[in-house]
Amino acid sequence: MHEFGASAEQAAAAYLRRKGCRLLETNYHTRRGEIDIICRDGDSLVFVEVKSTRDPDGWYPGDRIDKRKRKRIQLAASHYISHHEIPAGAVRFDAVLMTATRRGEWKINHVRDAFRIDESNV
Secondary structure (H helix, E strand, O other), rough: OHHHHHHHHHHHHHHHOOOEEEEEEEEEEEEOOEEEEEEEOOEEEEEEEEEEEOOOOOOOOHHHHHHHHHHHHHHHHHHHHHOOOOOOEEEEEEEEHHHHOOOOEEEEEEEEEEEEHHHHHH
């Protein structure tokens, strides 16, 4: 992973911890996909995709979470759930969109329930 992306993911993880989430995994990889952050938010198991940009006037980071990317996240989430003892509860897919400011800080946009799992494709 590039240094910029790693920095964005670390900042996103710190943000989620400050919001009360309990981090379970970062950079969870399978042959079918990967998930940037897996955490608990209360009773919800949350799979988080982090996207970042340096250009506050350019593309929107969320534009990079296309159908193919969502599918790979869903496959990795299914793998995680099937290989861990997960207590019953809600599952959520969030996006944390990070924009680096000119002052070297992060502008953070946390999109809860950014997308839903498509049971027919998993």
